[in-house]
Amino acid sequence: MPLNYSKWDKIELSDDEDNFHPNIDNNLMIRLQREKRQQREQEEAEMRKELQSKIDKGEDADKAGEELAKLDRLQKLHVGNICQDKFNSKHEKSSASASANPSTKKESKLQVVAPQGESFVEGYEEFISENLETLKEYAAIDEEDEKSEAYILKHTQLLSEHATGYYLLHCINLEAAGKTREMRKTARQYLLLTYVCDLAKSMPGRDARDAIKPLFKKMDSNAECREAFAEHLSTYIKHVKTRAEVKKKEDAERADEEGGEEEYEYVELKKGEQVGPGGLDPAEVFETLPDVLKDAFGERSVDALKKAIAGMDQADAEYHMKRCVDSGLWDPTGGAGAPAAAEGEADDSTVSAEVDDD
Numbered sequence: 001m002p003l004n005y006s007k008w009d010k011i012e013l014s015d016d017e018d019n020f021h022p023n024i025d026n027n028l029m030i031r032l033q034r035e036k037r038q039q040r041e042q043e044e045a046e047m048r049k050e051l052q053s054k055i056d057k058g059e060d061a062d063k064a065g066e067e068l069a070k071l072d073r074l075q076k077l078h079v080g081n082i083c084q085d086k087f088n089s090k091h092e093k094s095s096a097s098a099s100a101n102p103s104t105k106k107e108s109k110l111q112v113v114a115p116q117g118e119s120f121v122e123g124y125e126e127f128i129s130e131n132l133e134t135l136k137e138y139a140a141i142d143e144e145d146e147k148s149e150a151y152i153l154k155h156t157q158l159l160s161e162h163a164t165g166y167y168l169l170h171c172i173n174l175e176a177a178g179k180t181r182e183m184r185k186t187a188r189q190y191l192l193l194t195y196v197c198d199l200a201k202s203m204p205g206r207d208a209r210d211a212i213k214p215l216f217k218k219m220d221s222n223a224e225c226r227e228a229f230a231e232h233l234s235t236y237i238k239h240v241k242t243r244a245e246v247k248k249k250e251d252a253e254r255a256d257e258e259g260g261e262e263e264y265e266y267v268e269l270k271k272g273e274q275v276g277p278g279g280l281d282p283a284e285v286f287e288t289l290p291d292v293l294k295d296a297f298g299e300r301s302v303d304a305l306k307k308a309i310a311g312m313d314q315a316d317a318e319y320h321m322k323r324c325v326d327s328g329l330w331d332p333t334g335g336a337g338a339p340a341a342a343e344g345e346a347d348d349s350t351v352s353a354e355v356d357d358d
Contacts, residue, residue: 285324
């Protein structure tokens with residue numbers, strides 16, 4: 001049986017036509033043709049639905065059938081209706097499991113941001129606590145640039161102002177403790193890291209990791225760069241030594257000041273928490289003291305206490321001081337266990353407790 005190819009003569013190729021009027025934009029004309037075709041097909045679809053409804057209901061079915069056949073015969077073919085893939089399943093594929101088809105997340109760019117003002121303090125303690133072992137391992141590398149480069153590439157958290165700040169302080173502390181050899185090694189690692197961070201900050205918009213290899217490559221291939229680094233390191237070590245000497249003097253002065261002050265042991269007490277040697281609660285006793293004695297205890301001064309007692313009636317002073325001794329607020333022996341001294345001989349006595357009067 002011979003095949004009829006006449007239907008191929010009606011193929012509508014307006015989508016691919018590029019020979020329109022020279023004064024009309026081709027893309028605009030194609031879009032107009034598509035819109036016109038979609039409108040026509042929509043009208044034909046509504047007409048088919050109406051005719052099929054008449055056939056189903058038996059209302060003038062013969063005439064409706066003829067009209068429907070006419071629509072099929074005159075239908076224009078195009079890329080959207082010329083054929084249908086019978087093997088194309090409409091079944092929606094289930095997504096593969098995460099283990100079978102892992103999705104790769106795009107890493108965000110790593111940046112070295114120079115903190116301003118108080119922002120440097122924010123997060124510093126947390127950073128040191130989380131990365132202390134890493135910081136120590138990097139500082140222990142001894143003039144092995146290849147190893148330093150590999151370590152920074154592996155531990156990119158070192159590209160941080162918190163890390164360089166830690167090494168800056170650590171160098172001074174090491175020198176102050178007399179560990180000059182370790183300080184020199186740490187200082188070199190510190191400078192290498194600051195060079196990488198400075199290079200990264202000079203490349204805005206780039207990932208900070210892009211600065212690691214170029215820096216170490218330049219250090220390895222450029223003798224002038226190595227000489228400049230060595231000179232910078234020497235200057236920095238001198239600065240660390242100077243600052244360490246200042247720190248040692250400051251620490252010594254602070255120790256002298258703290259050691260020269262009379263030390264007392266203060267214990268904050270509240271009602272019911274403690275009972276003195278005479279069976280009285282120091283918190284309750286403190287509440288019953290005259291204001292002048294409360295102020296003297298608040299100043300934690302023997303002279304102030306002596307002055308307060310001298311201005312009181314002798315009987316009242318003896319009564320209140322005995323209660324202070326029995327509650328432990330006042331130790332007339334200065335903690336030596338000697339017999340109680342008279343009120344006027346309180347020179348060697350000490351205030352042994354601080355009461356919370358809130």
